[in-house]
Amino acid sequence: MPWMACELHSHTFHSDGQQSLLELAYGAKALGFACIALTDHNTMTGLNHKEDVEQETGVSIISGMEWTTFYGHMVTIGLTEFVDWRPAGPGDIHKGIAGVHAHGGIAGMAHPFRIGSPICTGCFWEFKIEDWNDIDYIEVWSGTFPSIKTDNARAYRLWTDKLNEGCRIAATSGRDWHTQEQTDEPLSVTYLDIDEAEGDVTSKVVRALAAGKASVTMGPLVTLEMRSDTAVYRIGDCVPKQDRSDSYKANVKIDFHTRQGKWDFPEPHYVLSLVGNKGVISEQNVRIDQGNYVIEIPGDELVWVRAELKGTVRGARAMIAFTNAIYVD
Template identity: 75%
Template structure:
């Protein structure tokens, strides 16, 4: 299995973007990304030259579309063909999600707490979610330098609350990239762990996100495993009910070399924490000189656990990276 760096929310001049697909792909490649999802508003026409652009740039382009409605924006990724967004009303988004799934895609809430009407039509999520099991992911970090934005903090809390409720739902980042404009702000990256079995890289990436095998960062890649003897659980896995009483060693690995040259936090004074529905389990100082960190953890009462990397960025103490969860079956 390997991790790839992905940008999961982008636009071209086929909707409100100010870049062509070749410009988007070349820009993503120059920033150290392995793939980019094209999620134009309510259209998939921008994917017309997808194969030739992939061949020219060596970058994987994932098919997608951002359902842009009066009641919320929903990013759909991995679609094999257009799924009409227009029938979706505030109480029937589940019918739309069913259709997305039927055509090979997955669905996620985009920037659910961004300011809405009249500043940004439909950007604030108002669709009724009756079954959180049906939604595949929540975009908890949107835009550049996402960790300091209050709307993202609300989205992160929403994700955490749903984990506490027992739902297995993934969290992602998305730049919501519209133009090839230079920025010195930290960029969010969603890393996906491919299973490298059958199918194209696009299909593997969609399976990874659907399974929650994702880690989000503005810099280093953080991964997490739970060890008990020969048993190893990784991000997206679920600890069976009969094994919840066991004690585990949580192993956190931090790769400070990913996308080298594209980020730097020289005054970070990193710390790595293990967080769960039971609160903060433990925290340790971290540094680029040390790759691995270990914590003792018990499965008793556990619903989920994740790793969080914090540090100083531009004079602020903030989240720099976090993993998706390892889950535990309900008692």
Template identity: 70%
Template sequence: MRWMACELHTHTDHSDGKQSLLELARGARALGFDCIALTDHNTMSGLHDRAQVEEATGMTIVSGMEWTTFYGHMVTIGLTDFVDWRPAVPGDIDRGIGQVHAHGGIAGMAHPYRIGSPMCTGCYWEFEIGDWNQLDYIEVWSGAFPSIKTDNARAFRLWTERLNEGYRIAATSGRDWHTQEPTSDSLAVTYLLLDETEGDATEQAVRALAAGRASVTMGPLVTLALRAAEAVYGIGDCVPKQELRPRYEAVAAIDFEVRAGLWDFPDAAYSLVLMSNAGVIGEQKASPDTREYRFEIPGDGLRWVRAELKGTVRGMRTTIAFTNAIYTERE
């Protein structure tokens, strides 16, 4: 198992980007990424020289396409064939998600609360989702320095609400990267935990995201595990009924060495918070001098739990990183 640093929302000059795939891959490599998903608007033509770019840069490039409609943008990842976005209508996006799944892909809401038409055509999500079990993920952090943006805060709340309702939906970040212009703003990374049992890195990345094995950060990588009686459960796992306990030991770890030199939060005054359907269930101060943190948490009524790393960035107290959830089987 290994963590892979991914940027899951990018564009080239095959849609409205101002960069070639080679320029995009080289830029991503310079920023410490291992993988990018190319998600041009309504086209997959930018992938035509994917193999050559992967060989030249060492990047893993995942096939994708952003369905760009008047009613919302949906990122599809892992497709090997074009799946037509044009039949999508406000009351029936489920059929479109089903088609994506049928062709081996996964689907996520892109920047669901970004300002919409006419400023950004269709950027605000208006599709009605009939079955939230079919949606694979929500892009809860969009753009640079995403944690301070109000539209992202709404998306993060939407994800939390769906977790509270019992759905198992992953959360990701996406820069929505169009150009190689430098920025001093903090960039988010979605780390995917690859199982490496079968398939190439692209297949492993798609499988990891579909399973919710993801951790999102603007800096250090945070991971989480629950220790039950007979097993240890990690991000994206579900504790089965026979393993449910009145209390668990939760073990969080923070890797401050990832993408060394590409981020810096001096005087962050970190704190590590465990969040669940019951709200905050644990909190400790965190430091680059300490890697592992242990919590005793209640198991009664626990549906899900995640870790969040808080800190001060540019004078603002904000979320710096968060894990996806570990679930418990309740039905």
């Protein structure tokens, strides 16, 4: 299946949003999204008519809920039923995550470094994490024009630090969408590599996110493969020990036609980087009329690698897109 354009953090008037689920779905469709996760604060009642909305709009709606507490916000996606957030205290978030997993869902840190009390009580993450492998993903880009925001930069560094520590954790974006107001700021998209296995869209989205098969962008879709002598590995995959090599061929594809007309970066001056646990591995300028790049990278001591695309947006040098990691045992 093709990569699916998803919005993974949204709200309706069932919590603090100012839109119905139908308005949200039509708004998402107009922006080129194929899928949205409804993540109202501490309730799932907004999903009551999701099948009717899906049928009318053609947009897939994923069940979710944003656990909204004094100690942090945790987005849960793919739940088969309500999992009570109220027992979660600052030292026992892992019990809550276990409950989410037991009911078919995954759990991610929402905007972990957004300003906290008294402006946004609970927005800043204060839960104690004993095992980072319990966290399925980190929302590293939150809001509109996310890559220039300092709180998102901290979240992105946190993700990088955890990858360097050996954690295999995904990174996503989320608009934290509350209303249908118009904006001319760049919007981010989380693209998911949806598998061909049987099951509904929700289960496929959960599998893709749990496996880190995601690429995030405000513009073109960037994908990454890594080739050894015997196999090809995609985003979220892991090169096993028996296939370790002194070098790999990284194949980066940049699709400038995705969501065509929904974004525009005049004279972006794109630069493509491959980044890993040892820092920047490769860097080169990108031509808009060339979408495929094959780059040989060293395999010695490589633990993970991702692709990043930078450019000029509104006069600011900013990251435009990044992939999740490919890992090496």
